[in-house]
Amino acid sequence: MLKKIPARQLKAGMYLQSLCGSWIDHPFWRSKFVIKDQNDIRLIIDSGISDVWINLDYGDDVLPHPEDKEVVSLACSAESEQPEQAISKSKVTERSKPSKLTDELQRAEKICDRSKSAVMSMFQEVRMGKAISMDIAGEVVQEISLSVMRNPGALISLARLKKADDYTYMHSVAVCALMVAVSQHLNLDDTQTREAGMAGLLHDLGKVLMPIDVLNKPGRLTVEEFDIMKGHPEEGHRLLQENGSVGNIPLDVCLHHHERIDGSGYPHGLKGSEISIFAKMGAVCDVYDAITSNRPYKAGWEPIESIKKMSEWSAAQYDKDVFHAFVNSVGIYPIGSLVRLSSGRLAVVLEQSPSSLITPKVKVFFSTKSNVYLPPEIIDLSRPVMDRNAEQIVGHEDPAKWAFKNFDQMWAA
Structure with a gap:
């Protein structure tokens, strides 16, 4: 049973199901947990969250105060709208209106910082043998998607400025944003766009199982080391399959984002139409962020130079329609050029x-x-x-x- 209550009625022992507001506005990197003490409550109230959803199946209830007329209780049935759905609808209508770059940059910087922290936490849990939190992944994708819808250039350009030691985590954030932007230019529907964003966020999950000394090597990989790294798509696919709650699109992109149109990719050497449109999108977005980012062993290329190089490779490596949609999303002269x-x-x-x-x-x-x-x-x-x-x-x-x-x-x- 879920119940919506004013934040001031929270008490220790309640199970917090969802916060009525943007994930980026609250001080927690996850939104489902048991309220431990008064400090948790103070952080929620101080961040401007006025209402929350609690889950009575996992935590304590509260007697509604006569003044709290907005308190709503509902059963978690198929016919009832879930709090996440109601919040998501509110976000789309109120927070995804087009905005100028200058208006979106400050918000996008905050989203980048929070998303990086969330991805670091999720990847660390996987390293410890725990299942990845799809709730947190979904919240990250939601905020990134909304920023891209308001102004795609802001977050995509900021994510490119990642530091070399942030690469593994910020690369996931950047590819998520690029996948959402390309989805819009391909006129994919909302569900496909969200799944494409999720695919971008999780496409490199298998790297958490790669040897750290190889993953972070400050120089060119040997043939043997590269062969080890080529195992990350299959390892990531296995981890996501074991999770059990990941859709087919993220599974496909995780496994096939290194496939190429001419069959020169890995792990299966797929060609042309054997590769899904989402894996083709993943290939383009992954490469662009990789070559424009500073890495431990090399400085990133400038955005314009990267677009030029990729256009030279496109006939053999990338789907024509997907690459055109990608260029339309970032521009021939990307922001910051x-x-x-x-x-x-x-x-x-x-x-x-x-x-x-x-x-x-x-x-x-x-x-x-x-x-x-x-x-x-x-x-x-x-x-x-x-x-x-x-x-x-x-x-x-x-x-x-x-x-x-x-x-x-x-x-x-």
């Missing part, structure tokens, strides 16, 4: 244009002719020429070549 304008000025890409992949919104800040910094100027290259300077992108630049200090802060701050 350094570009040269026709005037000789340098600018950083701030936001994609819904009308054209080659006319993003940029922040101009440097003159290559005078070799000096300029007062920052934001230009929307998609606006008609008569409404702005007749600028266009003529190429991309490597920020390392110019030795700009705190370059990422020019778009992420």
Whole structure:
């Protein structure tokens, strides 16, 4: 039996089933647990959560106060809407409205931090022989999905800035976000999009069973070490199967995200139509985040260079329609890219244009002719020429070549 009560009626011994609010807004990395003491209650109330769902089958009840007219009790039947469903509907309507990059970045940073902590905790539990918490995984996917729906560039771009020692965990967060973004451009339905996001989050679960010295090796792997690492898709698939509550799409992507169109991938050497659309999506999203991320043994490529390289590989390795949807989701000039304008000025890409992949919104800040910094100027290259300077992108630049200090802060701050 589930009951919705005001947070102020919580007491030790109650089983907390769900919090009426966003997972990212509350101070716990999981939302189902027994209330231990007054400190748990204080943290919930202080974080602005006004109502909660408790499960009377696993914990104590409370006598409703006469003033609490909103207290609702319901049986967990197939005909009744569950609290998670009600909360999910509220989130979609209230929290997934489109937003500007500047509005979404702060929220996305918080989501990245909380998601990384949740993934670390989930992976650690798997290392200890415990089943992965699908409730927590679902909450992570929900918040990431909502951020991508509001503005895909914010979280995807922030996740790319991961530190080398964060790679294993933040890679899962980034691929989750990319899978959701690509799903939208392929017009997949809500259920498929959520499962694609879950697949991105769990696709590398098998790496928790790889030898740490091989996984974190600060140099190129030997042939023998690479053969060991090639076992992670099957190990992850086995772990997810043993969990028993994972859908077919995450299982498929976990096992087949290293398959390639030309049959050169692993573990089964599948070709073309033998690979599902979701595994094809996983292949593209996994590679993009891997090559744009700083790793213990190499610095990541710039987003534009990565898109260029992947386009060169695409005929043999990636499904054409999936790759086009991917490029549409991140842009030819992804957020954070350094570009040269026709005037000789340098600018950083701030936001994609819904009308054209080659006319993003940029922040101009440097003159290559005078070799000096300029007062920052934001230009929307998609606006008609008569409404702005007749600028266009003529190429991309490597920020390392110019030795700009705190370059990422020019778009992420």
